[in-house]
Amino acid sequence: LRALNLAVAEGTPEGRESLRQLLTGLGHQVVTAEDTRQLAELCRTCAPDVVLLGSPLLDRDALAATGQFAGATPLPVILVADNPDTELPAGPETDFVLGYLVRPLQPAELRAALALARLRFGKLQALRQEAVALRREVITPDNGQALPRPKRRMLVVDDNRDAAASMAMMLKLLGDEVITAMTASRRWRRPGGSGPSLS
Amino acid sequence: MDVGMPRLNGLDATRRIRDQPWGKDLTVIALTGWGQDGDRAQSIEAGCDGQLVKPVNLPDLEKVLAELTEKRSPTDARPTQESTR
Numbered sequence: 001l002r003a004l005n006l007a008v009a010e011g012t013p014e015g016r017e018s019l020r021q022l023l024t025g026l027g028h029q030v031v032t033a034e035d036t037r038q039l040a041e042l043c044r045t046c047a048p049d050v051v052l053l054g055s056p057l058l059d060r061d062a063l064a065a066t067g068q069f070a071g072a073t074p075l076p077v078i079l080v081a082d083n084p085d086t087e088l089p090a091g092p093e094t095d096f097v098l099g100y101l102v103r104p105l106q107p108a109e110l111r112a113a114l115a116l117a118r119l120r121f122g123k124l125q126a127l128r129q130e131a132v133a134l135r136r137e138v139i140t141p142d143n144g145q146a147l148p149r150p151k152r153r154m155l156v157v158d159d160n161r162d163a164a165a166s167m168a169m170m171l172k173l174l175g176d177e178v179i180t181a182m183t184a185s186r187r188w189r190r191p192g193g194s195g196p197s198l199s
Numbered sequence: 200m201d202v203g204m205p206r207l208n209g210l211d212a213t214r215r216i217r218d219q220p221w222g223k224d225l226t227v228i229a230l231t232g233w234g235q236d237g238d239r240a241q242s243i244e245a246g247c248d249g250q251l252v253k254p255v256n257l258p259d260l261e262k263v264l265a266e267l268t269e270k271r272s273p274t275d276a277r278p279t280q281e282s283t284r
Contacts, residue, residue, distance in 0.1 A: 174257075
């Protein structure tokens with residue numbers, strides 16, 4: 001395994017230091033964060049190969065900091081738990097949590113977890129690219145004629161009239177059905193599923 | 200959903216939507232004007248599925264919508280009790 005750039009997010013100085021020592025001992029470069037805000041900054045500026053996330057910091061915000069959020073490129077995450085009962089949050093935010101280690105950590109298992117996370121991350125990325133390519137093939141068959149996609153129903157809520165109009169225009173260009181509202185209403189209803197939806 | 204609206208702002212509106220039975224499966228994208236990490240975290244906490252920073256351009260909008268559609272497609276493809284009757 002080549003030397004990796006790793007980000008460690010741990011809430012305690014002892015936890016950060018012990019992980020840093022273990023990882024640098026394996027020949028990797030390590031940057032550390034003590035909270036979610038620092039982790040987000042590190043992920044943006046250092047683009048680590050793998051993020052090791054201490055279980056006390058595990059929540060949706062921390063996972064969002066590692067890119068597990070629409071519009072961002074996710075990074076592979078290894079969870080480092082203080083006890084084996086730690087549970088992952090439910091939902092797609094954990095798709096790229098590719099390892100689960102329980103303290104106390106041994107160098108050998110850390111090395112294996114990093115190698116496995118890198119391997120799985122590469123395969124996941126390849127699968128995602130394959131899915132995109134397949135979707136394009138389905139959407140654009142041999143004759144180059146795009147198949148009609150079912151219209152999505154969109155509601156744009158923005159008090160800025162120009163911004164709302166611009167967004168509505170783009171959505172219409174994408175073939176969507178759009179309504180706009182200048183304010184959020186406390187009386188919104190979605191009777192019979194006829195309200196806005198993505199699909 | 201614009202985040203910075205007066206009176207009922209976009210995050211509170213999203214929380215109210217999520218509290219409704221019909222709002223659980225709705226996809227909500229936050230529109231922010233500044234794109235700070237704190238805003239992203241707040242958007243997630245409020246129940247938004249994604250975030251776009253204004254001014255939004257068409258490629259970014261298309262990308263986020265495609266990602267969210269991809270994430271939702273496995274459950275969307277599942278037949279509901281009603282549709283299988």
